[in-house]
Amino acid sequence: MATMDQLNGYFEQHRETHLNELKEFLSIPSISALSEHKEDMTKAADWLAASLKQAGLENVSIEPTGGHPAVYADWLHAEGQPTILIYGHYDVQPVDPLNLWDSAPFEPEVREGKLFARGATDDKGQVFMHVKAVEALMQLDGKLPINVKFIIEGEEEVGSPNLVAFIKDNKDRLAADTIVISDTALYAPGQPAICYALRGLSGVQIDVHGAKSDLHSGVYGGGVPNPIHAVAEILASFHDKEGTILVEDFYENVRPLSDDERQAYKELNFDEEEQRKELGVPALFGEPGYSFLERTSARPTLEVNGVFGGFSGEGIKTVLPAEAGAKITCRLVPDQTPGEIVNKLKAHVEKHKPEGVTVIVTPFDQGLPYITPFDHPALEAASRSYEKVYEVPTVYTRGGGSIPIVADFDAILGLPVVLMGFGLETENLHGPNEHLTLENFDKGLRVLGDYYEELAGLTKDQLKK
Numbered sequence: 211m212a213t214m215d216q217l218n219g220y221f222e223q224h225r226e227t228h229l230n231e232l233k234e235f236l237s238i239p240s241i242s243a244l245s246e247h248k249e250d251m252t253k254a255a256d257w258l259a260a261s262l263k264q265a266g267l268e269n270v271s272i273e274p275t276g277g278h279p280a281v282y283a284d285w286l287h288a289e290g291q292p293t294i295l296i297y298g299h300y301d302v303q304p305v306d307p308l309n310l311w312d313s314a315p316f317e318p319e320v321r322e323g324k325l326f327a328r329g330a331t332d333d334k335g336q337v338f339m340h341v342k343a344v345e346a347l348m349q350l351d352g353k354l355p356i357n358v359k360f361i362i363e364g365e366e367e368v369g370s371p372n373l374v375a376f377i378k379d380n381k382d383r384l385a386a387d388t389i390v391i392s393d394t395a396l397y398a399p400g401q402p403a404i405c406y407a408l409r410g411l412s413g414v415q416i417d418v419h420g421a422k423s424d425l426h427s428g429v430y431g432g433g434v435p436n437p438i439h440a441v442a443e444i445l446a447s448f449h450d451k452e453g454t455i456l457v458e459d460f461y462e463n464v465r466p467l468s469d470d471e472r473q474a475y476k477e478l479n480f481d482e483e484e485q486r487k488e489l490g491v492p493a494l495f496g497e498p499g500y501s502f503l504e505r506t507s508a509r510p511t512l513e514v515n516g517v518f519g520g521f522s523g524e525g526i527k528t529v530l531p532a533e534a535g536a537k538i539t540c541r542l543v544p545d546q547t548p549g550e551i552v553n554k555l556k557a558h559v560e561k562h563k564p565e566g567v568t569v570i571v572t573p574f575d576q577g578l579p580y581i582t583p584f585d586h587p588a589l590e591a592a593s594r595s596y597e598k599v600y601e602v603p604t605v606y607t608r609g610g611g612s613i614p615i616v617a618d619f620d621a622i623l624g625l626p627v628v629l630m631g632f633g634l635e636t637e638n639l640h641g642p643n644e645h646l647t648l649e650n651f652d653k654g655l656r657v658l659g660d661y662y663e664e665l666a667g668l669t670k671d672q673l674k675k
Contacts, residue, residue: 211666212350214598217659220346221652228655229325229648231261232338233318235300236327242278242301242368251278251364254300258337258362259283265345267360275372278364282383285344286357292665292673293357295386297619298337298393299366302329303640310642323648324637330646332639336392336632337362339651343658355666359386366393369575370615377622387673388588388665389619392658394631396650397478397605402596402657404589405629407608408616409507410542410579412551416444416559417535418519419568425530435566437534438519444569445536447562448512453496455512457558460551465544465581467508474584474606475503507608511541539575541610548576577614582626587672591664592630599657626673630661 212220221228240254241247255272258281262270267283278301286293305315305328313319318327329335340360347354361384363373377384397403418437425434450456467475482502486494496505505511519534521527540551556571563569582589584606593604609629616627632654638644 266348284359292387324645326645331633335646406584407581411577411612412548413574507610578617580617595661
C-alpha cells in the first residue's frame with residue numbers, strides 16, 4: 211500500500227516529465243465541434259490510449275461511436291475489492307476569439323504557477339491526473355488497491371450525443387461500484403469541495419406568430435396583434451415580482467432541502483454582499499426564503515435567455531412584426547423531470563397567450579438532475595483524501611449547472627457518482643486564456659492516489675447507492 215510520503219516522493223521526482231507529457235496532450239487541438247479537427251480528435255484518442263497503456267492499464271481500446279471515438283481501459287486484478295469507473299473527456303471547446311489569448315491556445319505555456327492552454331482544466335488536465343495517479347500506484351506497488359475502468363469520451367463539449375447509446379450497449383463492460391468524475395472545481399483556492407448534486411435542464415423556444423407578413427405600424431398599428439407585445443405578456447406571467455415561478459405546479463415534485471443540507475450551506479460562510487459587488491448589480495434577487503447559494507444551486511429556475519422579433523438595427527423602422535419569440539431554460543432539481551416541465555410550460559403559455567396570435571412551444575436541450583447523499587461512503591472517502599493533502603475540512607456543494615451525462619450514468623448503471631474536481635471557477639474554462647493552477651495539479655495527483663487506497667477500505671455493500 212502506497213503511503214502519502216511515497217506518493218509525495220514519486221510525484222516530486224516525476225513532476226517535469228508529467229508536465230511535459232500533459233503539454234503534449236494539450237497541444238492536440240481536439241475540438242469536437244469543428245469538423246476540420248476530426249483528425250485531431252483521432253490523434254488525441256490515440257495519445258490517450260498510449261498514455262493509459264504506459265500507466266499499466268489493460269484492454270485499452272479506442273471505441274467507435276456515431277461520432278468521435280471513446281477510449282476504454284481497465285485493470286481488474288484486485289480480487290474482492292471495489293471497482294471504480296473513471297469518466298472524463300478529451301475534447302475541448304473552440305478557441306475563438308483568438309486575439310484575446312495571451313499565448314497560443316495549443317502551445318501550452320507556464321506562467322506564474324499556471325499552465326495555460328485550451329483543455330488545461332476542462333478536462334484534459336484532470337483526466338491526465340487520474341492516469342498518472344494510477345501509474346504512480348502501479349510503479350510503487352506493482353498493482354492497484356482497487357479495480358479500475360476508464361471511459362473517456364470525445365464529445366462532451368457537444369452534449370455527448372453518442373455516449374448514452376454506448377453506455378447502454380456496454381452495461382456489463384462498464385459495470386462498477388461507483389463512478390468518479392473530475393470535471394468540476396474546488397470551492398475556492400485551497401478549499402476542496404465535493405459536488406454531490408447537479409441541476410437538470412429543460413429548454414424551450416416560444417414562437418409567436420401574428421399576421422402573415424410584417425406590417426406598416428402606421429397603417430395597422432392598434433388594429434392587429436403585435437407578436438412582440440404577446441411575447442412580453444407571456445414572459446411577464448412566468449414570475450411574480452419577487453422571483454417565485456408562477457407556472458402551475460412548477461414546484462410540485464421539488465425535493466426540499468434537508469436541515470443538514472441547509473446547515474452545510476451556512477457553513478460555507480458565503481458573502482452575499484461581496485457577490486453583489488463583484489457582479490456590479492444594485493441588489494441580488496430571487497425566490498424568497500432561500501439564500502443566494504440555495505437559489506443558484508438547489509432550487510429550480512426559469513430564465514429567459516433571449517428575445518427576438520421585429521427590427522433591431524440602427525435607426526428606426528416602423529414595422530409591426532409578423533413573428534417574435536423567446537428562448538427559455540429551466541434548471542431542475544430532484545425529483546423534477548424535463549418532460550413534465552415542458553408540459554407545464556406549454557399549459558401555462560396556452561393559458562396566458564393573448565388572443566389573435568398563434569403560439570408554438572418547442573422543446574430543446576433536456577437533462578435530468580442528479581444527487582448523491584453527501585454522507586455516502588464513497589464521498590466521505592474522497593473527503594478524507596482531500597483533507598490529508600489540503601489540510602482543511604472538505605465542503606459539500608451542489609452544482610448549479612448541468613452535466614446531463616452524470617444523470618445518464620445514474621439512470622443506466624445505477625451507481626453513486628463522486629464529483630471530485632481540482633479546477634477553479636476562475637480558470638477561464640470555455641474562454642480565452644484557459645489555465646490550470648499547478649498547485650492543484652500537484653495536490654490533485656496526491657489526492658487521487660490516496661483516494662484509490664481509501665476506496666480499498668470500503669466493501670461493495672457500503673458503496674451501494
